[in-house]
Amino acid sequence: MSIPAAYLGVILIWSTTPLAIQWSGTGADFIFPLLVRMLIGLVVCLMLMRGLRVKMVLTRAAINAYVAAGSGIFGAMLLVYWGARxxxxxxxxxxxxxxxLFTGLIGVWMSDAERLTPAKLAGIALGLAGLIVIFSAGAKISAQAMPAIAAILVAVAIQATSLVWVKRTGATVPVLALTTGALTLVVGLLLPLWLMLFGHVPQWSLRTGLSTLYLGIFGSVAGFSLYFYVTKHLQAGQVALITLITPVSALLLGQALNGERPSLDVWLGTALILLGLGAHQWRLFVRMAR
Structure with missing residues (x-):
């Protein structure tokens, strides 16, 4: 596989996933589209494992990795699908x-990362300043925007914790097996939750169905696999550039395809967050330039 093509694929998938999540919404029932997405992803993973003859690793460390990855996906995506409305x-x-930024903070707290340098502290401060600006813009979006932004922020913290947790397990698991194990846990948790809270299949439009299919195949399987491939072949600083590109590209896509009009506060907050990410990762960028 071409490395530039894989890199571009990650950027495209990460840029379009938030918009596809919004388009897959079915009103009050925010769990059903998530459940269907994860079911599609699980079926695709099982088919790929059978076709590529990849076996599930069932060691104690591997099971811990499945739980770590799956619980992160479950908690984070549940909050994102609720807040995306x-x-x-x-x-x-x-x-x-x-x-x-969250991963760095959690890694330091768990003694799994380098100490907080002045540059990293400056990056965190800029990121927090950007969040404050965005929260101030939340009231201008809708009455429910503030708790929804807070929920998505908690989802980010859950996802970051999950990443650190998976790393701490020390499991040597093929990425396809890790994805399959995680999705199995997620589906097992989502199904009874959906039956308890909703329990009936909502009506779907063509756009809703296609968006969910896209998320199941690309958002849940291809995106993770391409990201793993990119991290295996490129330097950390080159991979970190993805997090500086996708926020801007997603804002532009939402504006072009979904009629979104980000306020000046949102753009200012985004700029502060990107500056914070740049400051936090500047040593990696210097190594990459060398």
């Missing part, structure tokens, strides 16, 4: 761009 898709991508 009130928050523009571009803003969701901006908030998820904070994952490197």
């Amino acid at each position: 009130y928050v523009p898709s571009g803003l969701i991508a901006v908030l998820f761009g904070l994952i490197p």
Whole structure:
């Protein structure tokens, strides 16, 4: 596979996923489209494992990795699908761009990362300043925007914690097996939750169905696999550039395809967050330039 093509694929998938989540919405029932997405992803993973003859690893470390990855997907995506009903898709991508900052903080707290240098502290401060600006813009979006933004921010923290947790397990698991195990856990948790809270299949439009199919195949399987491939073949600084590109591209896509009109506050908050990410990762960028 071409590395530039894989890199571009990750950017495209991460840029379009928030918009596809909004388009897959079915009103009050925000769990059903998520459940169908994960079911599609699980079926695709099982087919790929059978075709490629990849076996599930069932060691204790591997099972811990499945639980770590699956619980992160379950908690984060549940909050994102709920919040996506009130928050523009571009803003969701901006908030998820904070994952490197959250991962760094959690890694330091768990003694799994380097100490906080002045540059990293400056990056975190800029990111927090960007969040404050975005929260101030939340009231201008809708009445439910503030709690929805907070929910998505909690989802970012859950996802970052999950990433650190998976790393701490020390499991040597093929990425396809890891994805399959995680999705199995997610479907097992979502199905009874949906039956308890809703329990009836909502009416779907063509756009809803196609968006869910896209998320199941590309958002849940291809995106993760391409990201793993990119991280295996490129330097960390080159991979970190993805988190600086996708927030802006997602904002532009939401504006062009979904009629979203980000306010000046949202753009200012985005700029502060991107500056914070740049400051936090500047040493990686210097190594990449060398």
